[in-house]
Amino acid sequence: MTSSLPRAWFARPAPEVAPDLLGRHLVRRLPDGSICRVRLVETEAYEPHDPASHSFRGETARTAAMFGPPGHLYVYLIYGLHHCMNVVTGPAGHGAAVLLRAAEPLEGLPAMSANRGSDDPRLLCRGPARLAQALGVDRTLDGTDLLRSEVLWLETGEPVPGDRVIATGRIGISVGTQTPWRWMEAGSTWATPTPIRDPPAAPRR
DNA sequence: CGTTGGATTGGCT
DNA sequence: GCCAATCCAACGC
Numbered sequence: 521m522t523s524s525l526p527r528a529w530f531a532r533p534a535p536e537v538a539p540d541l542l543g544r545h546l547v548r549r550l551p552d553g554s555i556c557r558v559r560l561v562e563t564e565a566y567e568p569h570d571p572a573s574h575s576f577r578g579e580t581a582r583t584a585a586m587f588g589p590p591g592h593l594y595v596y597l598i599y600g601l602h603h604c605m606n607v608v609t610g611p612a613g614h615g616a617a618v619l620l621r622a623a624e625p626l627e628g629l630p631a632m633s634a635n636r637g638s639d640d641p642r643l644l645c646r647g648p649a650r651l652a653q654a655l656g657v658d659r660t661l662d663g664t665d666l667l668r669s670e671v672l673w674l675e676t677g678e679p680v681p682g683d684r685v686i687a688t689g690r691i692g693i694s695v696g697t698q699t700p701w702r703w704m705e706a707g708s709t710w711a712t713p714t715p716i717r718d719p720p721a722a723p724r725r
Numbered sequence: 726c727g728t729t730g731g732a733t734t735g736g737c738t
Numbered sequence: 739g740c741c742a743a744t745c746c747a748a749c750g751c
Binding site for chain 3: 726727728729730731733734735736737738
């Protein structure tokens with residue numbers, strides 16, 4: 521089965537695709553043939569003009585997939601040990617992507633727990649590296665075409681309506697944190713915690 | 726060429 | 739709350 525989201529759907533700007541990915545299903549066929557299915561609840565957008573983006577300084581061997589055609593997977597290694605998944609957006613050569621940060625497990629929970637080495641369902645897919653680990657995704661899947669792959673694809677699911685979507689600043693980066701390019705389903709218990717940010721300075725009297 | 730730090734997580738204080 | 743784990747790109751010398 522292939523995605524019913526057409527290539528053009530992914531060719532839009534990352535800040536459009538990211539909230540539209542909420543509620544969609546990400547499906548994984550593991551090497552043993554079993555199926556895992558999750559429902560996306562948290563995403564972040566990265567565009568090439570953005571200092572926090574891996575594409576900011578141009579294409580490298582690591583980020584090549586990010587500069588490839590839309591609808592492909594960009595997987596990178598973070599802190600030397602964790603993998604994170606992104607969906608490439610925008611036209612080929614542009615260098616934008618949407619980071620998949622958290623999801624609700626729907627199907628194949630035993631397999632995902634085995635991949636994670638932990639069976640707490642709340643933490644199975646909460647966090648970009650946990651999500652990738654639960655689905656058994658590493659850099660060998662970097663560049664996978666999500667519209668044609670037999671092992672990893674997206675299905676339309678049930679998009680989260682706009683009034684159920686919350687935008688906040690992105691997480692875990694040191695620049696561009698003000699840009700409200702992180703989206704999550706309102707009230708989702710499957711998303712990562714939103715950090716408390718420094719409140720505006722109290723007016724001096 | 727050496728140093729630094731990151732789109733994170735889990736374990737320990 | 740703090741910090742190690744550990745790859746690799748960016749940057750300084």
